[in-house]
Amino acid sequence: MKDKIRVGQIVNTQGLRGEVRIYPLTDRKERFEELDCLYLEDETNMELEIEKVRYKNQLVILKFKDLDSINDVEKLKNKYIAIDKEKIKELPEDTYYIFDLVGLEVIEEDNTYIGKLIDVIQNPTQDLYVVQHEDSKKKIFIPAVKEFIKEIDIDKNIIKVKLIEGMME
Structure with a gap:
Protein backbone atom coordinates (compact mmCIF):
# COMPACT_ATOMS: atom_id res chain seq x y z
CA MET A 1 0.00 0.00 0.00
CA ILE A 88 -3.72 13.92 -3.05
CA LYS A 89 -4.06 17.68 -3.24
CA GLU A 90 -1.11 20.03 -3.67
CA LEU A 91 -0.52 21.80 -0.36
CA PRO A 92 0.38 25.45 0.20
CA GLU A 93 4.00 26.34 0.95
CA ASP A 94 5.19 25.38 4.46
CA THR A 95 2.37 22.85 4.80
CA TYR A 96 3.05 19.11 4.82
CA TYR A 97 1.24 15.83 4.85
CA ILE A 98 1.83 13.80 8.00
CA PHE A 99 3.12 10.87 5.93
CA ASP A 100 5.86 13.17 4.57
CA LEU A 101 6.96 14.16 8.09
CA VAL A 102 6.94 10.82 9.92
CA GLY A 103 10.43 9.34 9.85
CA LEU A 104 12.30 12.64 9.48
CA GLU A 105 15.38 13.19 11.64
CA VAL A 106 14.88 15.91 14.25
CA ILE A 107 17.89 18.09 15.06
CA GLU A 108 18.46 21.24 17.09
CA GLU A 109 19.56 24.48 15.45
CA ASP A 110 23.18 23.67 16.36
CA ASN A 111 22.80 20.32 14.48
CA THR A 112 22.61 18.23 17.68
CA TYR A 113 20.65 15.08 16.84
CA ILE A 114 17.52 14.61 18.96
CA GLY A 115 15.67 11.68 17.40
CA LYS A 116 13.05 10.70 14.82
CA LEU A 117 9.59 12.08 14.29
CA ILE A 118 7.29 9.10 14.91
CA ASP A 119 3.85 10.70 14.94
CA VAL A 120 1.87 13.91 14.64
CA ILE A 121 -0.97 14.48 17.08
CA GLN A 122 -3.57 16.74 15.55
CA ASN A 123 -5.22 19.16 17.96
CA PRO A 124 -7.64 22.03 17.31
CA THR A 125 -5.10 24.65 18.42
CA GLN A 126 -1.91 23.21 16.89
CA ASP A 127 -0.34 19.93 15.96
CA LEU A 128 2.18 18.23 18.25
CA TYR A 129 5.21 16.49 16.77
CA VAL A 130 6.08 13.32 18.66
CA VAL A 131 9.80 12.62 18.60
CA GLN A 132 11.40 9.39 19.81
CA HIS A 133 14.56 10.52 21.64
CA GLU A 134 17.71 8.75 20.43
CA ASP A 135 19.21 8.10 23.89
CA SER A 136 16.17 6.85 25.73
CA LYS A 137 12.71 5.48 25.29
CA LYS A 138 11.39 8.97 26.06
CA LYS A 139 9.10 10.76 23.68
CA ILE A 140 9.41 14.50 23.20
CA PHE A 141 6.32 16.52 22.28
CA ILE A 142 7.06 19.63 20.23
CA PRO A 143 4.29 22.07 19.29
CA ALA A 144 4.24 22.59 15.51
CA VAL A 145 4.63 26.35 15.62
CA LYS A 146 7.33 28.64 14.18
CA GLU A 147 8.68 29.34 17.66
CA PHE A 148 9.89 25.72 17.90
CA ILE A 149 9.95 24.39 14.31
CA LYS A 150 12.65 26.37 12.54
CA GLU A 151 13.01 24.42 9.29
CA ILE A 152 11.53 21.40 7.57
CA ASP A 153 13.48 19.98 4.65
CA ILE A 154 11.83 16.89 3.20
CA ASP A 155 14.65 16.43 0.64
CA LYS A 156 17.34 16.42 3.35
CA ASN A 157 15.13 14.33 5.65
CA ILE A 158 15.40 16.79 8.58
CA ILE A 159 13.40 19.01 10.88
CA LYS A 160 15.39 21.70 12.70
CA VAL A 161 13.91 22.72 16.02
CA LYS A 162 14.53 25.11 18.87
CA LEU A 163 13.75 23.45 22.18
CA ILE A 164 13.15 25.28 25.42
CA GLU A 165 14.00 24.17 28.93
CA GLY A 166 11.75 21.39 30.11
CA MET A 167 10.84 19.94 26.72
CA MET A 168 13.33 17.09 26.96
CA GLU A 169 12.81 16.16 30.62
Whole structure:
Protein backbone atom coordinates (compact mmCIF):
# COMPACT_ATOMS: atom_id res chain seq x y z
CA MET A 1 0.00 0.00 0.00
CA LYS A 2 2.98 2.35 -0.49
CA ASP A 3 1.15 3.99 -3.39
CA LYS A 4 -1.91 4.68 -1.20
CA ILE A 5 -2.67 7.26 1.49
CA ARG A 6 -4.94 6.49 4.45
CA VAL A 7 -7.91 8.89 4.59
CA GLY A 8 -10.26 7.36 7.13
CA GLN A 9 -11.43 4.47 9.23
CA ILE A 10 -14.75 2.67 8.97
CA VAL A 11 -15.96 2.84 12.56
CA ASN A 12 -19.44 1.37 12.24
CA THR A 13 -22.41 0.66 10.05
CA GLN A 14 -25.18 3.23 9.55
CA GLY A 15 -28.70 1.90 9.22
CA LEU A 16 -29.69 -1.23 7.35
CA ARG A 17 -29.05 -0.22 3.72
CA GLY A 18 -25.30 -0.67 3.51
CA GLU A 19 -24.02 2.71 4.66
CA VAL A 20 -20.92 3.01 6.85
CA ARG A 21 -19.67 5.63 9.29
CA ILE A 22 -16.19 6.91 8.46
CA TYR A 23 -13.92 8.70 10.91
CA PRO A 24 -12.01 10.99 8.51
CA LEU A 25 -8.23 11.22 8.83
CA THR A 26 -8.15 14.38 6.77
CA ASP A 27 -8.68 17.96 7.81
CA ARG A 28 -11.28 18.48 5.07
CA LYS A 29 -13.94 15.80 5.24
CA GLU A 30 -15.71 17.30 2.20
CA ARG A 31 -12.86 15.78 0.20
CA PHE A 32 -14.83 12.53 0.10
CA GLU A 33 -17.29 14.17 -2.31
CA GLU A 34 -14.46 14.56 -4.84
CA LEU A 35 -13.56 10.86 -4.80
CA ASP A 36 -14.93 8.10 -7.01
CA CYS A 37 -13.47 5.18 -5.10
CA LEU A 38 -11.50 4.12 -2.03
CA TYR A 39 -9.42 1.06 -1.19
CA LEU A 40 -9.61 -1.15 1.87
CA GLU A 41 -6.35 -1.29 3.76
CA ASP A 42 -6.28 -5.02 4.31
CA GLU A 43 -5.11 -8.17 2.59
CA THR A 44 -7.72 -7.71 -0.16
CA ASN A 45 -6.99 -4.06 -1.11
CA MET A 46 -10.57 -4.15 -2.41
CA GLU A 47 -11.67 -1.15 -4.45
CA LEU A 48 -14.89 0.40 -3.12
CA GLU A 49 -16.81 2.61 -5.53
CA ILE A 50 -18.51 5.52 -3.76
CA GLU A 51 -22.23 5.85 -4.51
CA LYS A 52 -23.27 8.50 -1.98
CA VAL A 53 -21.67 10.82 0.59
CA ARG A 54 -23.33 12.61 3.49
CA TYR A 55 -22.31 13.84 6.92
CA LYS A 56 -23.37 13.30 10.50
CA ASN A 57 -21.58 15.42 13.09
CA GLN A 58 -17.86 14.84 12.57
CA LEU A 59 -18.35 11.59 10.65
CA VAL A 60 -18.67 10.93 6.94
CA ILE A 61 -21.46 8.53 5.97
CA LEU A 62 -20.63 6.59 2.80
CA LYS A 63 -22.65 4.24 0.67
CA PHE A 64 -20.61 1.98 -1.60
CA LYS A 65 -21.91 0.63 -4.88
CA ASP A 66 -23.13 -3.00 -4.73
CA LEU A 67 -22.99 -3.13 -0.91
CA ASP A 68 -26.68 -2.71 -0.19
CA SER A 69 -27.30 -4.20 3.25
CA ILE A 70 -25.90 -4.12 6.74
CA ASN A 71 -24.69 -7.69 6.18
CA ASP A 72 -22.56 -6.53 3.22
CA VAL A 73 -20.76 -3.84 5.22
CA GLU A 74 -20.58 -5.37 8.70
CA LYS A 75 -17.25 -7.02 7.82
CA LEU A 76 -15.73 -3.62 6.95
CA LYS A 77 -15.93 -2.27 10.50
CA ASN A 78 -12.64 -1.01 11.98
CA LYS A 79 -10.83 -1.20 8.62
CA TYR A 80 -8.92 1.73 7.22
CA ILE A 81 -9.61 3.18 3.80
CA ALA A 82 -7.12 4.79 1.45
CA ILE A 83 -6.85 6.67 -1.85
CA ASP A 84 -4.25 6.57 -4.60
CA LYS A 85 -1.29 8.77 -3.67
CA GLU A 86 -1.58 10.54 -7.02
CA LYS A 87 -5.01 11.88 -5.97
CA ILE A 88 -3.72 13.92 -3.05
CA LYS A 89 -4.06 17.68 -3.24
CA GLU A 90 -1.11 20.03 -3.67
CA LEU A 91 -0.52 21.80 -0.36
CA PRO A 92 0.38 25.45 0.20
CA GLU A 93 4.00 26.34 0.95
CA ASP A 94 5.19 25.38 4.46
CA THR A 95 2.37 22.85 4.80
CA TYR A 96 3.05 19.11 4.82
CA TYR A 97 1.24 15.83 4.85
CA ILE A 98 1.83 13.80 8.00
CA PHE A 99 3.12 10.87 5.93
CA ASP A 100 5.86 13.17 4.57
CA LEU A 101 6.96 14.16 8.09
CA VAL A 102 6.94 10.82 9.92
CA GLY A 103 10.43 9.34 9.85
CA LEU A 104 12.30 12.64 9.48
CA GLU A 105 15.38 13.19 11.64
CA VAL A 106 14.88 15.91 14.25
CA ILE A 107 17.89 18.09 15.06
CA GLU A 108 18.46 21.24 17.09
CA GLU A 109 19.56 24.48 15.45
CA ASP A 110 23.18 23.67 16.36
CA ASN A 111 22.80 20.32 14.48
CA THR A 112 22.61 18.23 17.68
CA TYR A 113 20.65 15.08 16.84
CA ILE A 114 17.52 14.61 18.96
CA GLY A 115 15.67 11.68 17.40
CA LYS A 116 13.05 10.70 14.82
CA LEU A 117 9.59 12.08 14.29
CA ILE A 118 7.29 9.10 14.91
CA ASP A 119 3.85 10.70 14.94
CA VAL A 120 1.87 13.91 14.64
CA ILE A 121 -0.97 14.48 17.08
CA GLN A 122 -3.57 16.74 15.55
CA ASN A 123 -5.22 19.16 17.96
CA PRO A 124 -7.64 22.03 17.31
CA THR A 125 -5.10 24.65 18.42
CA GLN A 126 -1.91 23.21 16.89
CA ASP A 127 -0.34 19.93 15.96
CA LEU A 128 2.18 18.23 18.25
CA TYR A 129 5.21 16.49 16.77
CA VAL A 130 6.08 13.32 18.66
CA VAL A 131 9.80 12.62 18.60
CA GLN A 132 11.40 9.39 19.81
CA HIS A 133 14.56 10.52 21.64
CA GLU A 134 17.71 8.75 20.43
CA ASP A 135 19.21 8.10 23.89
CA SER A 136 16.17 6.85 25.73
CA LYS A 137 12.71 5.48 25.29
CA LYS A 138 11.39 8.97 26.06
CA LYS A 139 9.10 10.76 23.68
CA ILE A 140 9.41 14.50 23.20
CA PHE A 141 6.32 16.52 22.28
CA ILE A 142 7.06 19.63 20.23
CA PRO A 143 4.29 22.07 19.29
CA ALA A 144 4.24 22.59 15.51
CA VAL A 145 4.63 26.35 15.62
CA LYS A 146 7.33 28.64 14.18
CA GLU A 147 8.68 29.34 17.66
CA PHE A 148 9.89 25.72 17.90
CA ILE A 149 9.95 24.39 14.31
CA LYS A 150 12.65 26.37 12.54
CA GLU A 151 13.01 24.42 9.29
CA ILE A 152 11.53 21.40 7.57
CA ASP A 153 13.48 19.98 4.65
CA ILE A 154 11.83 16.89 3.20
CA ASP A 155 14.65 16.43 0.64
CA LYS A 156 17.34 16.42 3.35
CA ASN A 157 15.13 14.33 5.65
CA ILE A 158 15.40 16.79 8.58
CA ILE A 159 13.40 19.01 10.88
CA LYS A 160 15.39 21.70 12.70
CA VAL A 161 13.91 22.72 16.02
CA LYS A 162 14.53 25.11 18.87
CA LEU A 163 13.75 23.45 22.18
CA ILE A 164 13.15 25.28 25.42
CA GLU A 165 14.00 24.17 28.93
CA GLY A 166 11.75 21.39 30.11
CA MET A 167 10.84 19.94 26.72
CA MET A 168 13.33 17.09 26.96
CA GLU A 169 12.81 16.16 30.62
